[in-house]
Amino acid sequence: MHESIGQIVVSALLANNFVLAMFLGLCPFLGVSGKLxxxxxxxxxxxxxxxxxxxxxxGLNLLLTSFHLEFLRLxxxxxxxxxxxxxxxxxxxxxxxxxxxxxxxYLPLITTNCAVLGVALFQTAREYDxxxxxxFSFGGGAGFTLALVLMASVRERLQLSDVPAVAQGTxxxxxxxxxxxxxxxxxxxxxx
Amino acid sequence: MxxxxxxxxxxxxxxxxxxxxxxxxxLGMCPTLAVTVxxxxxLSMGLATTFVLIASCFLVSVMRNVIPKEVRIxxxxxxxxxxxxxxDYVIQxxxxxxxxxxxxxxxxxxxNCIILGRAEAHASRAAPVPAMINATGMGAGxxxxxxxxxxxxxxxxxxxxxxxSLFGASFQPWVIMVLPPGGFFVLGAWLLVFAWWERRxxxxxxxxxxxxx
Numbered sequence: 001m002h003e004s005i006g007q008i009v010v011s012a013l014l015a016n017n018f019v020l021a022m023f024l025g026l027c028p029f030l031g032v033s034g035k036l037x038x039x040x041x042x043x044x045x046x047x048x049x050x051x052x053x054x055x056x057x058x059g060l061n062l063l064l065t066s067f068h069l070e071f072l073r074l075x076x077x078x079x080x081x082x083x084x085x086x087x088x089x090x091x092x093x094x095x096x097x098x099x100x101x102x103x104x105x106y107l108p109l110i111t112t113n114c115a116v117l118g119v120a121l122f123q124t125a126r127e128y129d130x131x132x133x134x135x136f137s138f139g140g141g142a143g144f145t146l147a148l149v150l151m152a153s154v155r156e157r158l159q160l161s162d163v164p165a166v167a168q169g170t171x172x173x174x175x176x177x178x179x180x181x182x183x184x185x186x187x188x189x190x191x192x
Numbered sequence: 193m194x195x196x197x198x199x200x201x202x203x204x205x206x207x208x209x210x211x212x213x214x215x216x217x218x219l220g221m222c223p224t225l226a227v228t229v230x231x232x233x234x235l236s237m238g239l240a241t242t243f244v245l246i247a248s249c250f251l252v253s254v255m256r257n258v259i260p261k262e263v264r265i266x267x268x269x270x271x272x273x274x275x276x277x278x279x280d281y282v283i284q285x286x287x288x289x290x291x292x293x294x295x296x297x298x299x300x301x302x303x304n305c306i307i308l309g310r311a312e313a314h315a316s317r318a319a320p321v322p323a324m325i326n327a328t329g330m331g332a333g334x335x336x337x338x339x340x341x342x343x344x345x346x347x348x349x350x351x352x353x354x355x356x357s358l359f360g361a362s363f364q365p366w367v368i369m370v371l372p373p374g375g376f377f378v379l380g381a382w383l384l385v386f387a388w389w390e391r392r393x394x395x396x397x398x399x400x401x402x403x404x405x
Binding site (some may be wrong): 020021022023024025026027030037045072074075076081082112114115116117122124165166167169170171172174175177178179181185 | 213218219221222225226255262266269270273276277280281295296299300303304305368371372373374375376377379380381383384387388390395
């Protein structure tokens with residue numbers, strides 16, 4: 001693996017966008033993208049959890065590998081992510097109560113966001129070193145935020161348009177996501 | 193059928209039809225869209241998830257009186273992660289090609305909301321046998337949903353079904369269907385079909401179109 005930091009960021013952000021190309025984190029993508037006001041903080045919080053989780057997962061993987069306990073990887077990653085979310089929750093509650101209240105229920109739900117576990121698993125599978133892992137999780141988180149914000153903006157506009165009753169709800173969101181995904185395919189090959 | 197059998201049948205069919213995880217509840221989207229590029233992948237992913245679902249629901253149900261309420265979610269996740277690790281190693285041993293095709297999505301079964309949802313909503317308050325019947329139904333429903341996507345995407349995107357060529361060499365595959373956008377489009381189309389079906393039923397005029405959060 002000799003990808004440069006820049007390549008990894010651009011690839012995770014655009015060409016291999018977590019949501020639109022790798023199908024990670026679709027539940028919050030479909031669930032929280034109704035309004036721009038919640039979509040953006042959600043993206044930022046997820047990015048932050050991703051960075052923390054990626055950092056912990058990197059250290060943990062070194063530890064597990066040195067003891068030949070690779071079969072415990074999945075279980076320990078999940079526990080680490082759950083703890084990271086708790087940590088973020090506590091820190092936010094102490095230092096930024098406003099943001100804490102704004103995020104509300106979405107914060108604990110980040111634990112079951114497969115994008116976060118995805119970051120940890122992919123960085124292990126691709127044998128990224130420390131800096132590459134950080135770049136990957138930052139790019140992935142930013143890509144997640146980008147997709148969420150784009151989707152929320154489109155859906156806010158769609159509230160004003162007349163959609164056939166059959167297509168309302170999830171079916172429409174999926175079609176939209178498909179079109180966005182089609183657009184993101186234009187980035188293919190960028191960043192390697 | 194005796195009343196007990198009828199009740200079990202009802203539990204089983206709930207996951208397949210009324211509460212279908214893919215088409216009605218729209219849960220577990222990530223694996224649904226990511227692995228359904230071919231019917232074989234879809235089927236294996238469905239079976240793997242079903243196994244984890246049944247095994248974890250059984251264990252959760254057996255231990256439901258032992259697990260303290262405060263740490264139940266964490267306990268469920270550890271139980272689920274254990275079975276996923278088992279599945280991960282089994283698939284790797286049985287078929288390396290399949291393992292490479294499914295990639296990280298086998299391990300990502302852990303965060304499939306269907307499993308945690310079943311453990312929390314059903315298995316934590318049911319006896320082991322009904323819990324397993326319900327889990328089997330849900331797993332079957334999920335597998336059917338995945339197959340419905342996988343079959344359509346494979347036929348349109350590659351012109352094959354389970355690897356068997358259907359249309360001969362002159363077929364121009366609709367490549368976009370096996371690429372990420374195709375996943376969104378095909379699932380959206382299926383949801384449209386089901387919404388239309390619901391509306392056609394007599395007296396369904398007032399029935400709200402299922403909204404999902």
